[in-house]
Amino acid sequence: MKSDHPGAGTEWTGAPGLMSPAAGRTAWKAVLGTLRRYHWLYLMMIPGLLYYLIYHYIPMAGLVIAFKDYNLMQGIGKSPWVGLEHFREVFRSPDFPLLLKNTLTLSLYRIVFNMLPDVILALVLNEIRVRWFKQLMQTVTYGPYFLSWIIVYGLTFAFLAPESGLITTWVRDHMGISLQLLTDKEWFRPILLMTDIWKNTGFGAIIYLAALATINQELYEAAVVDGAGRWKQLWHVTLPGIRDVFLMLLILRIGHILDAGFEQVYIFLNARVYEVGDIIDTWVFRRGIENLDFSTAATVGLFKSMVGFILVVTANKVAKKFGGSGIW
Template sequence: MEPTTKQSLSVPVKPKSSIWKDIVRDKYLYLLLLPGMILLIIFKYIPMYGVIIAFKDYNILLGITKSAWVGFEQFEKLFRTPDFLQVLWNTLLISLYKLVAGFTLPIILSLLLNEVRKIGFKRVTQSIIYLPHFISWVVFAGIITTFLNPVDGLVNYILQLFGHEAIDFLGNSHYFRSVLVSTEVYKTVGWGTIIYLAAISGVNPELYEAAIMDGANKFRQMWHVTLPAIRPVIIILVILSLGSILEAGFQQIYLLYSPLVYDVGDVIDTYVYREGILNANYSFATAAGLFKSMIALILIVTANRIAKRFGQSGLW
């Protein structure tokens, strides 16, 4: 008997002529894509050339190409700097707090909003919780500073009414991280619910009907039907969040912190800003920024592999 031939399971690649036909057919859609691609190339890919100064003793008068090559000297200097270890710890801690609080609360909020049956009340609530997202951190930080002012701020005024002493929330190391996390969550929690509400709307209603027939209450329906249905979306967002775990929020921290709370609030981005912009130590600051980017890349790849290993959908 002749051996049976195995058919290839690979997806056929479109010929170039077919690709060009698709581009011509959907030319207006590609035109809409063009501005975003141009911005991405200009502000994300072209500046990557400057990363090379992390391996040089950069002199602004000589330029990138003529500056002396020093290899990994800037990275060695970075890891020998005592301040950087504290900065790295602050970054990881603040980012972890924000990841846990800012990731779980939108899921809980979207589950609760999904159960609201009065459309008018639901829309008003959504508009209120979405609003802080559209306020810039410059304005939002000014509002926070005014409310938390230890002299005449509203929060301290209320505390004094109940017999407590005024607290300098933004100048006290014990409270500063809590202020960062709580204000970040307040500003972003409403916007984060949009994705989960969109995912919940795609859940098959027959699953809820079957759960009701089995005697499941609202909590059981959310736990056994809604959450498993939106699990792929949750996993993808977790992977994306891990990629920015070392960001910690430069704008927020820069606008709220002061030398009084450097020991708990100074993160990699603010450290890079001081070293690179204020102290003109460009090579050293670039090495710190490149180190942060490499850690983020490793975390994304690792999280994606773990998700795929457990049979879940990943980014690729």
């Protein structure tokens, strides 16, 4: 569209926000040039994109069963619509308040007590100057991450089994006290936290070590010139250098606050600790898999996703308000 203004020539005066044909061709040439220049990097992205597309986005179509009385024989298409009936059933369930309380409690414990060991271990490893000893400590602390929770529970059971565990046997023989830690409601959550710290701290420390490696060494040299000791360097240079990574991981954990670690809890759970250990995911597993109530499972999954989305957006805005970079 040409302007009527004299001398305007072929200036584009279409609707605001629309791109002129010439600008559009230029943009496409820029995009194609970028694709040609970084084509190997984009090819490397394809497997990851396909993974999320196949296993995370396409299955979202199945969320429709949260609003249907899903029947395996009838399939998703022919199952009758029930609207929000499953949501009302879940929220009115007498078990839901306790499940929500246990889930939030365990998740908050993990956020409060499990993030600091990652930072502390990374800072300690960063201060080690003997290279072979540093690599040895990294290997030792990172090794448990590769163990499955079944193996971790087996090790825990070997030490804390009520009658035959190494620790319980020693305490019984030398102190005359019979320990029932694995079936004690007061000890169930601490045992979960301690085993989780032992298993995952090494992996979390690697993330912070990577962040520490990106800190400009000239900042430390400037701090030394200003007379700062090791503690002041830690406080004014090291910790600010990993602040954004800490906030990013915190935001991600807040987004998964309704995921209290299903695999670990399910393996450690027993009938005597249901009051403090039964969480939303274990309840959904019993309803959805053992009782074939897939609609209820999809309902709870959708509810958790909505809560997680709201929490991530809120936490990201709060982080930016306090000077952090957030995750977007």
